[in-house]
Amino acid sequence: MHAPLLQLQHINAHYGPIHVLKDLSLEVGAGEIVCLLGGNACGKSTTLKTILGLVTPSSGTIVFAGEPITGWSSSERIRRGIAVVPENRRLFGPLTVHENLLMGAYLRHDRRAIDEDLARIYARFPRLSERAGQPAQTLSGGEQQMLAVGRALMSRPKLLLLDEPSMGLAPQLVEQSFALLQMLSRQGVAVLVVEQNARVALQIAQRGYVLQTGRVVLEGAAAGLVANDQLRRAYLSRGSVIRFSPLGHGRAWRGHGRQSGERR
Numbered sequence: 113m114h115a116p117l118l119q120l121q122h123i124n125a126h127y128g129p130i131h132v133l134k135d136l137s138l139e140v141g142a143g144e145i146v147c148l149l150g151g152n153a154c155g156k157s158t159t160l161k162t163i164l165g166l167v168t169p170s171s172g173t174i175v176f177a178g179e180p181i182t183g184w185s186s187s188e189r190i191r192r193g194i195a196v197v198p199e200n201r202r203l204f205g206p207l208t209v210h211e212n213l214l215m216g217a218y219l220r221h222d223r224r225a226i227d228e229d230l231a232r233i234y235a236r237f238p239r240l241s242e243r244a245g246q247p248a249q250t251l252s253g254g255e256q257q258m259l260a261v262g263r264a265l266m267s268r269p270k271l272l273l274l275d276e277p278s279m280g281l282a283p284q285l286v287e288q289s290f291a292l293l294q295m296l297s298r299q300g301v302a303v304l305v306v307e308q309n310a311r312v313a314l315q316i317a318q319r320g321y322v323l324q325t326g327r328v329v330l331e332g333a334a335a336g337l338v339a340n341d342q343l344r345r346a347y348l349s350r351g352s353v354i355r356f357s358p359l360g361h362g363r364a365w366r367g368h369g370r371q372s373g374e375r376r
């Protein structure tokens with residue numbers, strides 16, 4: 113088996129005296145879609161911030177593409193191939209769509225390749241191309257989401273982190289946004305997506321982790337999680353239809369909905 117692209121090994125993180133992440137271990141394979149589920153305040157955003165280097169863990173190791181990156185700055189991590197679509201998108205509102213996209217490439221100096229990537233993103237999102245000169249704050253919610261993803265792609269990531277991309281989007285746009293993640297994964301970009309919308313996230317993810325007060329309480333193949341009674345009760349509303357399409361395209365699923373405490 114290939115080594116995973118990202119590994120969090122026994123991460124603990126604190127905000128002052130508050131112990132937020134507790135012995136958290138997780139993995140994302142190259143080109144894999146993994147979802148991180150859990151209720152409010154359980155540490156999902158903190159996990160992404162720790163991967164990005166915005167929160168320094170008190171113990172544990174982060175390995176990315178075979179290298180320990182635990183002490184690296186955020187910009188070193190971005191350069192190495194980690195990008196984020198943050199909570200609420202965090203666009204530069206007064207700047208234009210075009211300027212926002214360029215901000216995604218601020219650590220790059222390969223002007224010609226940047227132009228090629230811009231052209232690719234405009235081709236993929238014609239709506240952004242039509243609105244290239246428009247301030248980002250005047251875009252609709254769905255367009256802002258496209259722009260946030262486009263901006264993240266401008267750093268040519270190997271791993272894309274997304275913090276609640278479905279937030280504030282109509283169901284149809286949520287589907288579109290998740291279909292885009294599937295397409296990126298097919299092109300080899302690994303995706304770690306934080307979601308409260310477990311039903312949708314588990315449709316596209318190969319694997320998932322469930323956090324509760326900073327601890328992984330459940331992990332495994334998405335299909336196993338969908339069928340898990342504990343998860344159903346907690347996150348999947350009663351009677352809701354889970355449309356699960358087998359989009360794993362042959363990638364090996366590791367684990368089968370292991371319960372916490374079980375060892376590999």
Ligand SMILES: Nc1ncnc2c1ncn2[C@@H]1O[C@H](COP(=O)(O)OP(=O)(O)OP(=O)(O)O)[C@@H](O)[C@H]1O
Pocket residue numbers: 127130132150151152153154155156157158159308
């Ligand atoms: N900068 C900070 N300083 C102090 N405490 C913080 C800070 N950021 C987050 N916390 C606390 O850490 C805990 C985990 O927060 P986090 O944002 O990671 O949760 P979350 O799972 O993303 O929640 P949500 O689903 O509401 O976005 C919360 O109790 C939060 O109040």
Ligand SMILES: [Mg+2]
Pocket residue numbers: 156157158199275
């Ligand atoms: Mg959060």
